[in-house]
Amino acid sequence: MTFVEQEIAHISRVMPLSLAGDFEEPVMGVDYWRKRLYTLLKQNHLTHVQLGTVDTLLRQLDGCEALGRWLPQATKKVARFPVRVREGRLAAVV
Numbered sequence: 001m002t003f004v005e006q007e008i009a010h011i012s013r014v015m016p017l018s019l020a021g022d023f024e025e026p027v028m029g030v031d032y033w034r035k036r037l038y039t040l041l042k043q044n045h046l047t048h049v050q051l052g053t054v055d056t057l058l059r060q061l062d063g064c065e066a067l068g069r070w071l072p073q074a075t076k077k078v079a080r081f082p083v084r085v086r087e088g089r090l091a092a093v094v
Contacts, residue, residue: 004045012057015028
C-alpha cells in the first residue's frame with residue numbers, strides 16, 4: 001500500500017470519528033481535515049479511484065459544515081441466527 005493510499009485510508013477511518021465525537025466541538029475540525037485532503041490533491045500521481053475517494057471525503061466535510069454536525073453513514077444490518085451445538089456439530093436454529 002502506497003503512502004497516499006495509507007493516508008486516504010487513515011483519513012477515511014479517523015475523520016468521521018473526530019467530527020462526530022461526544023464533545024461540543026470536534027476533536028479535529030473541518031479545516032484540519034480539509035487541509036490534509038488538499039495536501040493529498042496537490043500530489044500529481046493520484047489515481048482516478050483515489051481522486052474520487054478524496055472528493056467524496058471533501059463532500060462529506062461540506063455536508064458537515066452545512067449541518068454543523070457529522071451525519072453517520074447508515075450501516076447495514078446483519079441477520080444473526082442463534083447457533084447451538086448438537087452432538088459435536090454446529091446446527092443453526094431456524
